[in-house]
Amino acid sequence: MCLAVPGRIVDIYDTAGMRMCKIDFGGVTREACLQALPDAKVGDFTIVHAGFALNVLSEEEAQETLDALRELGEIEDAMDGGAISGL
Amino acid sequence: MASDTFGMLNQFRNADLVKAGIEEIHRITTRNWALMEICGGQTHAILRSGLDELLPEKIELVHGPGCPVCVTPLEQIDKGLAIASMDNVIFTTFGDMMRVPGSTQDLFSIKASGGQVRIVYSPLDAVRIAQENPDKQVVFFAIGFETTVPVNAMSVIQARALGLKNYSVLVSQVCVPPAMHAILSSPMNRVQGFLAAGHVCSVMGFWEYPAISNLYRIPIVVTGFEPLDLVEGILMTVRQLEKGSHEVENAYRRYVTREGNIAAQEMIKTVFEPCDRGWRGIGLIPMSGLGLRKEFSEYNAETRFDVGEIKTKESEICIAGQILQGNKKPTDCPAFGTLCTQDHPLGATMVSSEGACAAYLRYGRTRTGISEKKNAS
Secondary structure, rough: OOOOOOEHHHHHHHEEEEEEEEOOOOOOOEEEEOOOOOOOOOOOOOEEEEEEEEEEEOOOHHHHHHHHHHHHHHHHHHHOOOOOOOO | HHHHHHHHHHHOOHHHHHHHHHHHHHHOOOEEEEEEEHOOOOOOOHHOOOHHHHHOOOOEEEEEOOHHHHHOOHHHHHHHHHHOOOOOOOEEEOHHHHHOOOOOOOOHHHHHHOOOOEEEEHHHHHHHHHHHHOOEEEEEEEEOOOOHHHHHHHHHHHHHOOOOOOOOEEEEEEOOOHHHHHHHOOOOOOOOOEEEHHHHHHHHHHOOOHHHHHHOOEEEEOOOOOOOHHHHHHHHHHEEEEEOOOOOEEEOOOOOOOOOOOHHHHHHHHHEEEEEEEEEEOOEEEEEEEEEEEHHHHHHHHHHHOOOOOOOOOOOOOOOOHHHOOOOOHHHHEEEOOOOOOOOOOHHHHHHOOOHHHHHHHHOOOHHHHHHHHHHH
């Protein structure tokens, strides 16, 4: 049940006093409640759980995580190939 | 731009990066370590991607109690079944709950015998059903951990804002930190490091965890759900264990901050308050639940409907409680895959998309499968 899916906010509006939005999940669009994300704006990525947007994606943090892991892979490739020289 | 972001997020499934992370875990592991992933969604993600089979033999993943339908006490399920059987009631629930065995039946059998049971994607859909059916009582089975509690709270807030008199919730919500205390203080405990549930932390943050980490001298790493997230969480935990440190770290920084989502926490506090709660198969954990505050007691299905006396009866064979506490594996159960299957579950861990038994059966971690693997190696 805690599996939440990331998608992009494409429209924000009010329904019956609730802040709602349309979210594009890479082709499929669904409605979600945005009441817990007062600062979210169109274009932001968010994770949705049971029709409720939980948090906005930090693209910067995502990129930094990937970069750090890529670096780890490159070091290991180099070690595998015995290519570290000139140290 | 958007497709770039989707592309970047797909990188968290990149096989080369996962492989590099796994190799690093192999490189640094020198001793036996038992790590618990708390969330059942992570258990399924680990088995689906086969990470458990790629890790060093010295690393054991112990599956935790983070499966909401699995830990919902039998008494609450029997109450739900009694309410769902009543005339004039539309009983709404997440789909996972439909096949969870009560003492004598499940929600599917109530629906099959004419009961109005409807699967909803969100409790906000249940509120809509209440609006559309003013002559019916609409009940939502409000189960879940801190990930689900905000939207459950929102449904009650919305029902009040709309002046609905025919909406109520049968509440059985639980929190992660008290369960971590219960596991770590048990004499049976063998967990040495925690992968904390990333989406629970996206709501609650992880400011509550340093106290646990310090008290039990145990590393806690906030971990996401993609294969690369899981590998990073495991890597960070093993690094700490190998160097003898016990800190709280965040391997899910793109969605989780230390303080969490304050607006969502406020919603929870507005509608719910801590209470004692029994966990199916585990027993009572003090102040581990979130029940309706007095100000919202009119939305409590337990007081709105008289279900009479509930006498619960558990399966005598099922070892779900031991599995949920990490003491046993699904394959330790004599009924696993024989008497107990997803079509005829004896316990909730075989039903849910987050239950460990369901994951083992679905992804082929059967006794035969394991012995075949051992023979081959």
